[in-house]
Amino acid sequence: MRRILAAFCILGCSSFVVAGSGSPDAIETAAQVDQLLGQHFASEGVTPTGLVCDEDFLRRASLDLGGTLPTPGEVTRFGLNSSQAKRAAVVDKLIESTKFGELWASYWTQVIFLRATEQRSRLVQPAFEKWMQTQLNENRPWNDITRDLITATGSVLEDGQTGLIFAHAGEPEEVAAEIARIFMGVQLSCANCHDHPTDSWKREQFHQLAAFLPRVTVRQETPGDPRSFSIRSLNANGPGGRDGMLDPAQVIQYLDRNRDQKLSKQEARGPIAARFDFTVSMFDKDKDGLLNAAELKEAQLQGNQQPGRGSSEYYMPDLKNPSSKGTLLQPAFFLKEVKGPRLSPGADDQARRNALADYVTSKSNRWFAEAFVNRIWSELVGQGFYMPIDDMGPQRQAVNADVLHYLAEQFTATGYDVKWLYRTIANTQAYQRQLAPDSSPISQVPFAAATPTRLRSDQVYHAIFGVFGITEDLRFSNRGRGDMMLQAAGLDPQKVGFAVLFGFDPSTPQADLLGNVPQALFMMNSPQLDSQLRAAGQTRLARLLREQTDNQDALDELYLLVYSRLPTAKETEINLAYVKETGDRAEAFEDVLWALMNSTEFLSKR
CATH class of the missing domain: 1.10.238.10 (EF-hand)
Known part of the structure; x- marks a missing residue:
């Protein structure tokens, strides 16, 4: 209770607003994106917010591209750097770090496995995540990664590209629906049992897509x-x-x-x-x-006859006579404008799945590039051109569609260069804008202001470890038999336990993401965090207070550590008054650190 009351005093006046060679040049493309958006802003009669300060930019980019908070030293050095190109330089540095692959491999693990229908799919997660880290850090083209996931064979423990298929036990209908959703942003699953109620997709089209997959x-x-x-x-x-x-x-x-x-x-x-x-x-x-x-x-x-055990041919179930064999269907791609190979009726599994990969990744399939651009833009900027990001399609209307089309065309021209896309988006003014109050008209115009976004579980996990300056185990789980089973599968029980508590499907719109009571109780009361909040012994806070004997310096260092910025004048006044009023320096700074880490600002991108 002492800390909760202290938080009202400490945070009450915070200024944080809650709510390849031959390829197109990333910087030039970013400038063109901003020019197109500027035309939209002018037509709406609004002036977008300005760009964030250096400290906020560094924190935002570090979390988005490396999954960690910048150190106080990095924040200070970045602020003192007078180069006009320093933001582009730090983006390049973060993207070329191995942390980039680690962060975004974790993202794709959540995209695929949080909707898994095969409960044993957790077995393949370590192999998948390791495989995806390699693909991303080596900057393999997105179309090649997609093809590997669609055509994968091998051991689920050794061949990470088998993750998507194993996540759904090889069930043709489930795998087909996920391929459409993840790689083209199209929701086809509703057409499994009937013609889609809000889109033009017919039931037969869905099952013709599944007919590429029965022999898996x-x-x-x-x-x-x-x-x-x-x-x-x-x-x-x-x-x-x-x-x-x-x-x-x-x-x-x-x-x-x-x-x-x-x-x-x-x-x-x-x-x-x-x-x-x-x-x-x-x-x-x-x-x-x-x-x-x-x-x-x-x-x-x-x-x-069992799902996922393979079948010579694919039969669309007869809903009126479930005991019958159904209607024999041959593979056909549901987007008629997309060019792809013709298959003979007797084509084997690899021929079918390679043909499906050809259709999905075809340059004539604009939904492939647009789905990836829309997804990554949404994750970095806070809102997508289509929302939800995995419900696009001809019957949906994108906001600023010309911007999406242009960015997707340039992405395609690079040969689906993944790092190029991140580099381009992070160099736009749209990515670097300040927040605006929810009540401001600017906040209602897409991309005219930054959108507050909740950090994913892996970002929060690494941020906590970064603040405390530790690498050892905080024991987020119960150390029971379940932990041993996770370890045997190659999973970190602590990270899994934390992800269960703080994780969410990254395809979910930010507006639908809300914190919950267990998360709040963990941040406020967990013994794991409480042990590191102490201003005694060898904790980060204890060392900081020993090194910074002046309260102002200690407060500045603490804000840099947690928020990657210095406190405002008002925050300084409130906090120093609280330290003086408390009379116990160590206890007061414990409360300050506790309040900062339990704030929305710590758990969000600003």
């Missing part, structure tokens, strides 16, 4: 081992190989060493050997402990 199979290579899942291709017409569906009679003929027309456990090889005991227990009709061709075929057919 998610299988457990070692029965009973949940860590042995892999994504494979089921190819009904080929000679098979490891990923094929062989004729059971041919399998028996090839492996049957004693020529009794049956397969024993000793004769079995590969995936059949791995699943032999399970297959015998389920399909050995004559109970002789062996598998004949008929039993092996039944096992294969039964397995292929």
